[in-house]
Each structure stands twice: as C-alpha cells, then as structure tokens.
Amino acid sequence: MIKLPKEFSAQYSKFLKDQGVEQRFQSFYLKWLRYYLDFCTKYSLKWSEKDSLPAFLIKLKSKNQKPFMLKQAEDAIHLLWKMKNSEEVIGQQKKPPEKSHNFYDIEAQVAKDNRVKQTAIATRKMKEVLPETEKSAEKHKGVDWRQVYSELESSIRMRHYSLRTLKSYVGYTRQFQTFVKSKDPKFVEVEDVKAFLSFMATEKKVSASSQNLAFNALLYLFRNVFKSDFGKIDGVVRAKHKPYIPVVLSREEIDIVLSYMSNPYKLMIELMYGCGLRISECISFRVHNFNFDMGILTIHDGKGKKDRTVPIPDKLKGRLKEQLTFVGSVHDADLKVGYDGVFLPDRLEKKYKNAPREFIWQWFFPAKELTHILKNGENRRYHIHETSLQKALRRAVKKAKIPKRITSHTFRHSFASHLLQANYDIRTIQELMGHSDVRTTMIYTHTVKSTTKKEAKSPLDF
Template sequence: MLPVRLAENPARGAIRPRAFPRDLPPLQSGRLLGQLRERIRYLHYSLRTEEVYVYWCRAFIRFHGLRHPAEMGGPEVEAFLTALAVQRQVAPSTHSQALSALLFLYTKVLCQDLPWLREIGHPVKQRRLPVVLTREEVAAVFGGLRGEHLLLAQLLYGTGMRIAEGLQLRTKDVDFGNRAIVVRQGKGGKDRVVMLPTALLSPLREQLACARQIWADDCAAGCGGVELPHALERKYPRAGQSWNWFWVFPQRHHSSDPRSGVVRRHHLYDQTFQRAFKVAVNGAGITKPATPHTLRHCFATHLLQSGSDIRTVQELLGHADVATTMIYTHVLKLGGGAVRSPLDVL
C-alpha cells in the first residue's frame, strides 16, 4: 500500500477535514487506499470491484509521482486518462473503468465537488456482438473437458448462468423436485430461477455426493466452514458449517479469505476453470475467441433459434431490459432464414 495519508500534504500542509455526505459515515482508516477500501466495503461493492478500484487509484497516484489526489483535480485526471488511451491504447471499457475508480475516489472518499467532471472526455461505448459457438462446436468443447469442469461448462450452457453464479452455487439452491436452480444475488444483486436440465440430474447428484464427502471431512476436522453473505455469519453462527450452505463446486483445499483472513473452504477458482476451458477450445480447433461466458451467449442464441420467446430468454438471463437480450438476435439474421446473398443466385 502506498504511504499516502489523507491528513498529510507536504505541499500545502494539513488538509482540512471535509464535510461528509449525510449518507456516508466518517472514515476510520488513516491511509488513503485503506479509506478507499473502507468506503467500498461500506457500500457493499464486490471484492472484484474493490481490487479494480484500488488498482486504478494506485496507478493514478504513481503516475503523478506519489502526489496526494487531494492536491490534484481535473487536469491531472485527464492527463492520466489520456496516457491510458494514447500511450497504452486501452479499450474504451478499460478507460471507463479507470474513470469510474477515480470518480469514486474523489466523490466518496475525498468528498470533493467535481466542477471539472463535465470537461473530462468520456469514452464512447461501442456495441460489440457476442461470440457464439454452434451446437457442434459446443459439443466439441465439452469433449475436451473432464470431471467437475465438464459439469460446470454444461451447467453454464444449459442454464445461461454467468461463471460467478455457477461457481457460487450452494447446495440449498438446487431443487431436484421442481427441476430448478435458484440463482442468488446475480448481477445487480437480483435473484432469479433457471431450469435444471434433465441431462444434468445424474451428474449433479454425483457432484453433490463428492461435495458432501468434502463437507463431512471438514466437519470431522473442525474446519471453518464456508463464507456467508453479509452478516448472516453473526446472525446464524453455525450456518457456515451446515450442508445447506456448502458449495456445489468446492475447492480441493482451504484458502485464506482476502478480506477477513479467515482460512476456510472456498468454491472452485474461476481462473482454474477458465484455463481448462481455453485448453478445450484450442483442442477442438475453434478459432473464435471463446471464453466460459460464451456459453451464456450460446444458451440465449440457441434458445432463440429454437423458437423460444425473447421475453422468456430475458427472464432466464436476468436482463432488466429486453433491449439487452435483443443483441442475441444478430445470429438469427444469418443462415437460411436471412437475406439471400446475390452471389448465391448467379
């Protein structure tokens, strides 16, 4: 962590305390990046968002020679963003990400007014079409996966879940009786219900049997259970050790929680699955830049191709606006049902 304190300013002396917004309490940490983390956690942002915001704020401070952000303003922020776009040639999404981190730093941590915000150039969002595999290509990728990686890939393709939603699946959220899976706290903190594919009933039962054995071994060894959302661990102290809250895809070993430092069982790492998926894609000879998230795109596109209603697909994907789901109709404009090429009528 950078040795920068909010209460110290070598150039201008001590910084006067600023009035905090009514909905935000005073910060307790003495270091700037510590205050950034404190504010992010108070607002219940995800760990990934915390890591990204800390990264960009640290890069901003280092770019300007370890100057305190309170000494700087619009020109320094614009110079940093210009260097990202011109010298590093980052994508517009990365540009927006860095800008969001700096705006959070100034508005939520330093509590400064931003009269120069309108003068900063915002990157223009570009519409990108999703990468979609054919059914044959999906089957070929599945042929290169084994064990829990294969099951997870089939689950993502068969339900349209995001990779984080699949990895964070709890045993209590798999409903074999109704053949449904409850996705808890998806993107935007929303819950939804997706179908449980019939083809995965037996593999999922086998995976749960393996997970239950890991859970039983942890209980016998007196280990610390699994992470619970928000303050449920204080409200229900023993829930973390219960089978209901255990992961469907547990990691094979224990790990330290990056925030609390508690050693306990984590779910399968996303990087582990991403590497296995990349190997399977290359092994299948597929040149498309497919990632695990591509399986979600395939789920939506193949449902629409088979005649499913777009509103149903929107609900299954958890999209707030049907316009987001409409992007998957681009594939429907190709192939036999599309406009015929003039070359084919020569």
Template sequence: MHFLQDVRDSMRLRGYSLRTEKAYLHWMRRFILFHNKRHPTEMGEAEIIAFLTHLAVERHVAVNTQKVALNAIAYLYQTYLQMNLGDMSFSLATKQRQLPTVLTRNEVNQVISKLTGDAYKIVQLLYGSGLRISECLRIRLQDIDLERLSITVRDGKANKDRQTLLPKSCEPWLTEQIDQALDIQTQDNAIAVGPSLPPALSRKYPNAFRQPCWMFLFPSHVLCRHPITNVLCRHHLHESLVRKALKPAVAEAGIAKRVTCHTFRHSFATHLLQAGYDIRTVQELLGHNDLATTQIYTHVMGEHYAGTVSPLDRLVR
C-alpha cells in the same frame, strides 16, 4: 497506503463487492502513482483528465477499462472525499457494437466432450443454464432444485437474484457432486471449518457453516483465509481452473473461434431464440435489465435479415 485502506473501509461500509473493491483500489492507486504520489485532495479535474487521457491515448486501454477507471476516481472524489468535480471536459471513447462469439450446437458438443472432471460439469451448466462463470462457481446446495429443475442465482450482476433452467441431463452427476460436497463439509466441520460465508451472516448464525444448505456445489480443493474476516474456510473453485481446461479442449476440437467461459452463455441465449422461445423469456433467464441487451442475439442468429438473399446467388450462371 493508509489512505487507500480507509477508502477500502468506506466501500465495505457501502456494501460494494470484493471484485469492485479490488478494481477501484487498483485504479485509484494507478491514479496516485501517475501523479507522483500526490494526495488526491491536492488534485482535481485537470489531473483526472490527464490520467484518463493517458490511459486512452498512450496505453490504448479498452472503453470498458476507461469506464472502470473513471468510476473509481468518481467514487474517490464524489463519494469518499465529498468533492464536487463538476462537468469534466472529458468524454470516453465510443465503443462500437460488437457481436458476441457463438458456437453451433455441434461445436458446443465437441468442446464439452473434450472436457473432464469439474471443468466438464461447470461448462455443462454454463451452456445449459446460461450462467456467468462467477454465478456458476458461487452456487450453493440450497440454490439447486432437482424437482423443479431450476437454479437460483444469488447476487448476480447488479446484486439481483433470479431463477434459471437446470438441465435434466446434468441430474446424474449433480446428485453425485452434491454427495461429494457434503462429504467434504463433514470432514471440514470435524475441525471446526466450513464454507466461506458473508461476514454478517456468520456473525448472526455462528454455526451456519455446519448447515448443508451453505455448502458450495463446487468447493475448492484447499482451505483458505476469508478475505474480510481472516477466518479459515473453504471457498469455491477458482475461475482459472475452467479457463485452463477450456483452451486445450477448444484446440483439440479444431474450432477456429475465440472461446471463453462467457461464450457458452451467449450460445445458450442464441440457441433458445433459434428454437423459437420468446425473447422476454430469454431476457428473464439471463437476468438482463434491458431488452435491448438480449436483442443483440437476434443479430447473431441473423433474424434481422431473415429471408434476404444475397445478390450473388441471384446471378444467372
């Protein structure tokens, strides 16, 4: 659709991430198809409410999915079309508080011991540094400080930078991984190819792809086309590599919990709090804006009912 291409250009002009762009365009397309390809300017509040109600009542989508769909349509009308929707008589479903899944230290060790290769290294950083999977895969060589044992996370959630811990136990394979990444960059540079870069940066510094600081720590095994500039480059590894390796590792470890890449970030925070570290320190390492978001881990570790004894254990037997 030419219309959606124009919307895509609008989002890129405003600096939206590729992931947000993809999600928003998906829900805009779904909205238009739901109403038999009517143009958005011919529709309004009633059609929007009908679509969102369909998602919630008939499709039973999660609350977060409803929010993304609503945000996409709000961008379409209020930002792109400059149409004021007013106060729609639609309220999102209420999301109940869900406690994150957390592994014990022994369980983390069991899972990691079942992994090999890149998946082993990446999961070590997810747990050892409290990283999101996307943050870990986007690490470039300039973001690693082996002397201070720190990692700089660039453009994290909400486009924020932060610093977090670099586990000393990762140091032996990190130096080897850096050397391997630099070897790949040297081979790529020989054919005038390098790591994928932000379009504005590559225009300002045409030879930046030759600088070691921009190389990914976990480079992809294949070359690809940049999604915006269409320039041949080498991106970082895909998230699916870790997910595919994680599932059999968890099964082999005999852990009856739903374990995802994000589980190791939850475990990182919980284990730091259990070790007695200040909650604000943990908040800073995780990059949370609101302390209330970090406080969920005190519920996971049982701090809110510390010292309470079950009445069953008080029964005289």
C-alpha cells in the same frame, strides 16, 4: 474567457486538418487558442507578436501543465500565426464592421500601445512568480495516499459492492495517483482527471470500456472520499467505442469441446451453457441453491447483487444429484477431521455460528484441499477457483481445434443465442440472463439469422 466565432473556429479547424492535425486533437488546439487570446487580453499583449508566446508558456507551466500539453499549446499558437500569414486563408479581405465578432475583431480587442514594453514586464513578472509556484507544486507531491485507500475501501464495503468493483476502483485510483505523482489529495483537481483520461486514450490507447471504468472509479473517489464533485467535464479525448458481437458456438461445437473435458469441470461448463450462467455464479453455488423437486436453480447475489431463478436442465438432473452425493461425502469427511466449515458471505457467520458446518451451506463444487488460515489457524473449505475451470476449458478448446475465440462466457452467449434461435421472446431471455436492460439482451439478435427479412447473401452465391 474569449468566445471564438463559429466561422473562425471552422476556419481554424479546416487549417488544422490541412496541416495534418488529427480531428480528435482539434478541440484541444482550439482550447489552447482561447486560453492564449484570453491571456493576451488580460496582460495587454498583442497575440500576433511572437514575444507573447514565452510569457504564455510560463503561465501554463506555473499551472502545472504537463510537458506534452505545453508542446500542444505552442503548436496551436504557431499554427495560428501560420494561418494568419497564409494568403490562402486570410487573403486580402477587408476589415468587417466594427461590431462584427470575427478574427480581426479579436485582434482589435487585445491590441494595445507599448506592446514590447508590456511583454517584457509580463515575462519578468512570470519568471519572478514561477520559482515559488514550482516550489509550492513540488511541495504537494509525494504525499502518502494510504488514508485515501482506507476510506475508499471502507466506503465500497459499506455499500456492499462486489470485490471485483473494489479491486477495479483501487487499481484505477493507483494509476491516477501515479499519474499525478502522489499529489496531495486536497489539491487534486478536475483538470487532473481530464488529463488522466486523455492520457489513457491517446498514450495508453485503452478500450472505451476501460476508460469508462476509470471515469466511474474517479467519479466515486471524488464524491465519496474527496467529498467533491466533477461538475461538467469537457475536452476529454474519449476512447472509441466499438460495437461488440459475441462469439457463439453451435450445438455440435459445444459437444466437441465437452468431449475433451472431465468432471467436475465438464459438469460446470454444461451447467453454464444449460442455464446461461456467468463463471462467478457457477463456481459459487451452494447446496441450498438447487431445488430438484421443483426443477429450479436459484442464483443468489448475481451481478449487481440481483437474484434470479432458471430451470434445471433435465439432462443434468441425474449427474447433479451424483455431485450432491459427492459433496455429502466430502462434508462427512471434513466433519470427522474437525474442520471449521466453509467461507460465508458478509456477517452471516456472526449471525449463524453453526452455519459454516451445516450441509446446506456447503459448496456445490468444493475445492480439493482445505484452506489453512494463518491468522487464526482455522481450516476452511473453499470452492473450485475460477482459474482452475478456465485452464481446463483452455486445454479442451486447444484439443478441439475450433477456429473461434472461446472463453467460459462464450457458453452464456450460446445459451441466449440458441434460445433466440428457438423463437423464445426477448423478454424471457432477458429474465433468464439477469439483464437489467433489454438493450443488453438485444445484442444477441446479431448472432442468429433473421426469420422476418430476406437473408443477406454474397453476389458470388447468386
């Protein structure tokens, strides 16, 4: 493919900017320009002749390019001609030396005799090929992807990824399937992925994290289901990543929110703040996670399947023991009605058949009602659902009228920020939070006032 000289690329980009083309789209315009010049060279056409454009668009259409891409390519070529005819850009410059690689040298490469004749021949050939190409393309669309999803789920479960990861990857795969109109997986290409990621950024305007999740999902799909690799992906419009500073509550604000809550939700929020827990970690505690003699709470299978320990807050020990007594009474009542036990992870139940009914495996925050499973007629106990906790917190926040965006994760942010404010070192906080990289923990340095440098003030306060 023709490589555009840097001087010309810069000149063309400046012209695009003058014509109102946003900078994020300029790389695409340059890409279409290279394709166009390469096409003209291959079919012995003159790039400056307008008859070459229809043949080029027919070629793109035969490659199953999307309508908005065809429009973008057409605009890129029209702007090239406009720049060529502009005295402001071209002027009356003299033709450079023969071996110089510039705008005029490109013209010399693609200029041939009998241009009109060659254009007509190329256009006719393209029109003859196009119907068969379109027919073939349509033939490979509307294919059943159920086998793809089956293999994707099996692959994720085999690697013991979380259910959230499975749900996320399946969701983005469905979006991708819709975008390519259920094309036969055998004919799905990296170009489809590029177009999909660019579509998410430009049309759907998703966040950078959502686009990265989609990229990871499709990368996993290609490697583990389609058995192919992306290679290097260039020319994708990436969603702009915005620096995020978490919302943190003061100790007084936390007390105000808690005053509008009742147990067990109040105790759960206090535990999340007191130990820096994620909501998924808090709701899934079992009896054996609490070691009151040592004052240690063990989190099993946290984010990334990592385990960690945190100290149990002294102020909560009495109420946590009361909750443990309540769990014991619920368990005794369940045993009397002959329930089938709690849900266990993975294949633990197959290995330990009596474990679901043993006390140590009971949920620390059990659901109010038993769950009836239609498939086998069993009655099982599940933990409090996270949406129940979120709704209770939302009601309390509404009553508290605190002018901050507060979620359950805000209390985890507050835990880290208050420890940092109390001069705990960043490595200790990293271990308590369960972060793999200290750079993730470093974001909390933006939530507390610095003690080592002069505090920033407004000139109005001088």
